[in-house]
Amino acid sequence: MRDWLKAFRPASFRGVPFFVEAEEAEGGRRVAISPIAYSDLHVTEDMGGDVRRFSLSAYVAGDVADAAARNFTAALNAPGTATLILPMGGPVLVRVPRWSQSRERARAGYVGFEVEFVAAGLPSLPFAAVPGAFAIAGKIAAGVDMIASAAAFRMRDVAPGQAAPSALAAASAAVAMASVADAAEMPAETRPIIADQIATITRLLSEPVTQAGPIAAAIVSTVGAIADAASPTEATEAFAVAAAPSGTDVFAMVSAAAFAAGFCQALAAGDYISRQDARRARDRIAPVVDPVLEALSTGLDVAVSEWLSDIAATAASDLSAVAANRAPLVSVQTEISLPATALAFALYGDAGRAGELVQRNSVATPAAMPISFEAIAP
Incomplete structure (x- = not known):
């Protein structure tokens, strides 16, 4: 009994x-x-x-x-x-x-x-993001209970004395979350929240078998909270690194799936000025998500793979829609080197867009732009 x-x-x-x-x-x-x-x-x-x-x-x-x-x-x-x-x-x-x-x-x-x-739901920040990021945030939240159940089911037959690798994998996930939160320029007011959730995971590590479901739920919800509040550009890079599969342990796979989902959300939340920018972002999805899906195929329940596939498809569809509604990049040739302000006014009638030209072409001296450079089509 x-x-x-x-x-x-x-x-x-x-x-x-x-x-x-x-x-x-x-x-x-x-x-x-x-x-x-x-x-x-x-x-x-x-x-x-x-x-x-x-x-x-x-x-x-x-x-x-x-x-x-x-x-x-x-x-x-x-x-x-x-x-x-x-x-x-x-x-x-x-x-x-x-x-x-x-x-x-x-x-x-x-x-x-x-x-x-x-x-808790979503914080206020995602409402300023593109619809795809908002939808992905909801899908991540909706998957927490399902992933927790899948992890608990996989760990049910593991003897407590054989659970040390799982505890280590969960601890590694907590460390990765802290690193991603630091790299992703989290707002100061959200850092204590993330630290509290990571501390919760750490407290549960003493019983990785009986607490498998709560640990998995905390991993996914914490990654989702980071994706909700982080700066999209910095978060995208940090999530991409953290999503790389690190083994076949239950918590390693949960961590990889969560970070891959967070990567898709951060990618969809980015601001893409040109058609090519959005397409390049869309092309980044498969190299990050596909290895995770391959690892999941031999590990967690198929529902977890379907969950991540759905999130990746949502991000790809949204970025395709963004690309279709953005102006293309064009190559501009000039006879002589000109200041960025003069070129911005000639192209757009707005000298204030000079910084856009400088940043896109990695120019060190705005007063002397190269005679060949990329720009958003007027």
């Missing part, structure tokens, strides 16, 4: 521990219902997943319950998203819209809380 007291995970929020009396979760699909006039039929349309909500009856208890309550209250009041570890559900990135606290004289040393959490 299963020992349920050992089956549940220690609950925490922002790393602050607490106890759970009751745990509730709700979700679903947003279904639009359209009645058909003069008919017994109607039309239903799936409008996407509804907001996932979690309600907890929580408490802290003991001789230092007053201090523990203050720590938990501070964690609940802190701004931004953070990792919530649920006893049954595992880690999830959330926000706290509401909480309440209660204390009774007859229960000294016990402080109760009623807390509402909502899944």
Whole structure:
């Protein structure tokens, strides 16, 4: 018989521990219902997943319950998203819209809380990105539970004494996430969030078999959070390096798949001025994603491969659409070397675009452009 007291995970929020009396979760699909006039039929349309909500009856208890309550209250009041570890559900990135606290004289040393959490969703930054990046962000988030289940299934028969390589692979994934976050110029306000999620992965490494699902979920959600907030140009390069498959261990494959998905999101979020720029970005997808798909074909569930393939196809389709709507690059020839400002005004009627010409052609001296250079067609 299963020992349920050992089956549940220690609950925490922002790393602050607490106890759970009751745990509730709700979700679903947003279904639009359209009645058909003069008919017994109607039309239903799936409008996407509804907001996932979690309600907890929580408490802290003991001789230092007053201090523990203050720590938990501070964690609940802190701004931004953070990792919530649920006893049954595992880690999830959330926000706290509401909480309440209660204390009774007859229960000294016990402080109760009623807390509402909502899944963190996307930060504000992706709304400024191209639609493809926004769609990919949603697909990454939607794949977290599926990948967690696939990882847990693969690890089910691994003996605890043989799990050291898996723990090492997960630790390597955490190190890679920290490196990518540093290289991708993460905003200062999001760095503590990423650090908190990486710390969650590190805490779970002591039990890589029983915590396989939560570890995999944390890897994917953390990479998604980095892709959401990072600078696209720097993130693209960092994700491309981190996505290279490093072995056939479960967590190595989860890490490679997550980084490849993040690469696709960062690539789609880039700003491509010319048709050729967008096409070159599209051509980068296969060299990064294909080796990961090949590694996944002998490892995780086929659903993970389908998930990554769908993300890559979305990025390729979006970049193709961007290319179709951008002006092409042309080669410009001049008789003599001219200043970039004069050339920008002659081409576009806007001397302010001189920097664009200088950057595209890697010119060291803007006052003396080469007599042959590339430019966006006027």
